[in-house]
Amino acid sequence: xxxxxxxxxxxxxxxxxxxxxxxxxxxxxxxxxxxxxxxxxxxxxxxxxxxxxxxxxxxxxxxxxxxxxxxxxxxxxxxxxxxxxxxxxxxxxxxxxxxxxxxxxx
Numbered sequence: 576x577x578x579x580x581x582x583x584x585x586x587x588x589x590x591x592x593x594x595x596x597x598x599x600x601x602x603x604x605x606x607x608x609x610x611x612x613x614x615x616x617x618x619x620x621x622x623x624x625x626x627x628x629x630x631x632x633x634x635x636x637x638x639x640x641x642x643x644x645x646x647x648x649x650x651x652x653x654x655x656x657x658x659x660x661x662x663x664x665x666x667x668x669x670x671x672x673x674x675x676x677x678x679x680x681x
Contacts, residue, residue, distance in 0.1 A: 588613040633676035
């Protein structure tokens with residue numbers, strides 16, 4: 576997110592700030608207990624910081640590629656012609672998804 580300086584941090588347990596100390600979100604009022612909102616703020620921060628440098632539009636394709644790789648391993652094991660074919664097909668798709676996630680695909 577170019578408008579905000581990463582990494583994000585939790586302040587006061589329920590406020591999400593960017594590294595320039597600008598408040599991004601307040602969970603001061605909302606559903607659940609204060610502890611629930613503190614955990615939610617921590618989750619928001621973990622998600623944003625964990626995705627630093629990743630194009631968010633690429634995340635669904637990255638997940639799909641991971642699932643396809645898992646299916647190839649699950650369905651074929653590691654010593655079959657079917658496995659090699661599925662891995663070869665999926666590895667090209669993975670390369671494109673990674674490039675897109677890193678911002679190399681327009």
